[in-house]
Amino acid sequence: MIIQKTENSKLPTFDPNNFSFGDTFIDHMIICEYENGKWGDVKLVPYGPLPFTPAMMGVNYGQACFEGMKAYKDENDDIFLFRPEKNFERINKSAKRLAIPEIPREAFIDGLNALVDIDREWIPKGEGMSLYIRPVVFATEEVLKARVSNKYMFAIVATPAKSYYSAPVSVKISDYYSRSANGGVGFAKAAGNYAASFYPTQLAIDEGYDQVIWTDDATHEYFEESGTMNVFVRINDTIYTPKTSEKILDGVTRDSFLQLAERNGIDVVVGDVKVADVVAALKDGSLKEAWGVGTAVVTTRFEAIGYGDEKFALPTLADEDSFAFILKKALVDIQTNHAEDPFGWRVKVDKKY
Amino acid sequence: MIIQKTENSKLPTFDPNNFSFGDTFIDHMIICEYENGKWGDVKLVPYGPLPFTPAMMGVNYGQACFEGMKAYKDENDDIFLFRPEKNFERINKSAKRLAIPEIPREAFIDGLNALVDIDREWIPKGEGMSLYIRPVVFATEEVLKARVSNKYMFAIVATPAKSYYSAPVSVKISDYYSRSANGGVGFAKAAGNYAASFYPTQLAIDEGYDQVIWTDDATHEYFEESGTMNVFVRINDTIYTPKTSEKILDGVTRDSFLQLAERNGIDVVVGDVKVADVVAALKDGSLKEAWGVGTAVVTTRFEAIGYGDEKFALPTLADEDSFAFILKKALVDIQTNHAEDPFGWRVKVDKKY
Known part of the structure; x- marks a missing residue:
């Protein structure tokens, strides 16, 4: 895995008692690109924009699927994932049905662990608090043809999450x-x-x-x-x-x-x-x-x-x-x-x- | 409409007798962004990448639809679209079902005409030749919540197209x-x-x-x-x-x-x-x-x-x-x-x- 840590952590600006769920992103993300029939290096990089044109197949033909999972911090600051193997299994079931190549364990499981480990300070502590994690894979080839893409990006991004409570x-x-x-x-x-x-x-x-x-x-x-x-x-x-x-x-x-x-x-x-x-x-x-x-x-x-x-x-x-x-x-x-x-x-x- | 023409036309490198359909893009594209409840300026800009993160809702929740249409060049170098109003009507039927805001006429019809007009040199002439045009709209907000996006991009990109012939x-x-x-x-x-x-x-x-x-x-x-x-x-x-x-x-x-x-x-x-x-x-x-x-x-x-x-x-x-x-x-x-x-x-x- 290639680790490229940010030089501009946003952590000092993050208030675990007052943040917006879903659009507050932790410092890093995992990315891994597929082309020429194989997945490339798994990379941990600063969260941020990547260059895509409107011809990207992912938004034209919808070859994309995701997972939703969480990491929790206990009183001792230990961090836990919950049944990550289930999500790994399922993203590959989704991927198969969408003709997306199988996501490798190194990208999903190792990527997940590295991201949560390195950004552990971002995980809020206390009742109902957690880190919501989004593994996602989408077609990135730029071709105006309704066929299976030859290029993909797998990514993991994450946002701190507040209370479990949701109104009836x-x-x-x-x-x-x-x-x-x-x-x-x-x-x-x-x-x-x-x-x-x-x-x-x-x-x-x-x-x-x-x-x-x-x-x-x-x-x-x-x-x-x-x-x-x-x-x-x-x-x-x-x-x-x-x-x-x-x-x-x-x-x-x-x-x-x-x-x-x-x-x-x-x-x-x-x-x-x-x-x-x-x-x-x-x-x-x-x-x-x-x-x-x-x-x-x-x-x-x-x-x-x-x-x-x-x-x-x-x-x-x-x-x-x-x-x-x-x-x-x-x-x-x-x-x-x-x-x-x-x-x-x-x-x-x-x-x- | 804001017109920003390229200073590096790829037209000199385009051989109308030898090109790849679908991934050869003309010099320009139309883009128009929706946020704060309204569509912004329609812009004609050089075709190329734009910055999106993997949290973009378009690839996470699939709020995206498109059209396919063509422009033709006759012997006198006059250019024709074919029933563009039908595509304009239909993209808005698709958009409605996907809870995407209605695409304005200025972006779709005026954008289409400006793009085809300005890049008319890209349209190959002769039997079966045409310009394949792809209007597309997709959700661009970066939020990990499965709900309707508040931001969208409408774009028109295009690729020269060869012979109509397709094998049985x-x-x-x-x-x-x-x-x-x-x-x-x-x-x-x-x-x-x-x-x-x-x-x-x-x-x-x-x-x-x-x-x-x-x-x-x-x-x-x-x-x-x-x-x-x-x-x-x-x-x-x-x-x-x-x-x-x-x-x-x-x-x-x-x-x-x-x-x-x-x-x-x-x-x-x-x-x-x-x-x-x-x-x-x-x-x-x-x-x-x-x-x-x-x-x-x-x-x-x-x-x-x-x-x-x-x-x-x-x-x-x-x-x-x-x-x-x-x-x-x-x-x-x-x-x-x-x-x-x-x-x-x-x-x-x-x-x-």
Whole structure:
């Protein structure tokens, strides 16, 4: 790995108690370029602009996918990643479906460790604080032909992240728009999946909701995801979540919730989640809670679910009665080294550089 | 419009008889940036790189769409665009579905005319020669949040294009992969649609085909598109093509073919094209020809169509017996000012700059 540290650290200007998530970038980034059939050197360089023309294939043909992950700092200033192998595995599943060459371990795993190690001072400490990390790969060849690119850039950039807390949201069950097709790319963290979700989300916002519950495109009878998160519903004391498929993202938080539910003795059914069953449960009061899960905020609880012209309010559960809260707390405690980690999910970032 | 001409024209190095399509760029490009809720000045500047970081939303979330169009030079060195208003209309339909702000006329139409006018020397003359023009818009804000971008770049870049000729291709009818969902973005020239098509196309190539005939994702019983083109099949003396929908691109060449067919007294049915009907027609010999249409090569004729384990060879028609040839010639003659233009499709680019 080639290490080229900045001579103008922005760290002195960074206030861990007052910063903007998402557009405050740490001092460095990882870059690695693919051309002539192979990946080049992995480089750690100062975060900043690189030269691309508007003919770049990544923005013309959308050959691009990413990952979202976090690093946590504990009381002893030790730094931990959470299940990084899962993200490494998944970016290469996404890449394969988008005809992007496989990302090498040296770029993803070693790059990740070097970046987090060298910029460890950027990771805010305390409840809910973390570093949000974005590995991304995109086509960089400049050619106006709708074909697979011959050049790519893999990069890792990162931004400090604040509290996990996110306000409960109202969600609308989609009966028209959809985010994925059978035989499509819904399971991949493909750039284009996100762009396609924005307009239907805006329409839901105009109707007084925050997010869309995506349903299957053929019948709109089955839940798929919620916003950019995997979705869980609790009817009486059983949790239901759709099984992953080519249309549904295999979320790391989703998988962790399933394992934690089993460990906590909570019944989970992984399978079809029918809109009709959820609506019936909303009407008869057996739907106790529902939420989305994802890396950014771990859990977003729903306060209302809309379907057609109806909007159903959900009960407000005390934290100790909420499976969403119990599972989130169990997960966060493992992520932040406040609890034993029987799963081996936590991976310490060694001081190497 | 702000005009900033290059001081280092590459025109002296351009050989119109020997150049590479797609990665030979003309001297200038149009750029126009959106921020703070509005589009800024339209600028004509030297073609070249601009500074973007890997956090650019365009490559992370795929908010990007484009157009493909051409300019033609006739014997008198007059330059013509072909139905530019259709592309202007369509980029804004694509943009709306991707939650991208509307592109102003000054950027698209005036930018197009200025670019083609100023770089008119780059347009090769002669049969099949043209300038391929790529208007593109993409999100440029640098934020790691899956939401609508607040900043965009609209650009127009262009490359000289050679002969229309494209060899006949073998196509495989998809019975698993698909390019668009009900309630999705298939009708838009969304960047992500192209990336999603590459891997299935590679699999078809591995099977000895050139392109995929996309079918509906729910049943795979109906034709949608062929590769990146609209698809036509001729059974006996009637042409069939799928009607446009939210899943199928409203192609300018497709629309032009339909109008030319009517003018030439060729029967056309616009509606469902069933895989079963096409396969039956392949088997009983009533399928005379089939082809894709699009801006880049106008027409790509099929020499074989595969379905499941079967591969059906198509008859080789003499040009004068081929509807694909007749319609292509009629179209190209109008585009290149070799025929009357009763439709008003040809738009002359005035010498202004």
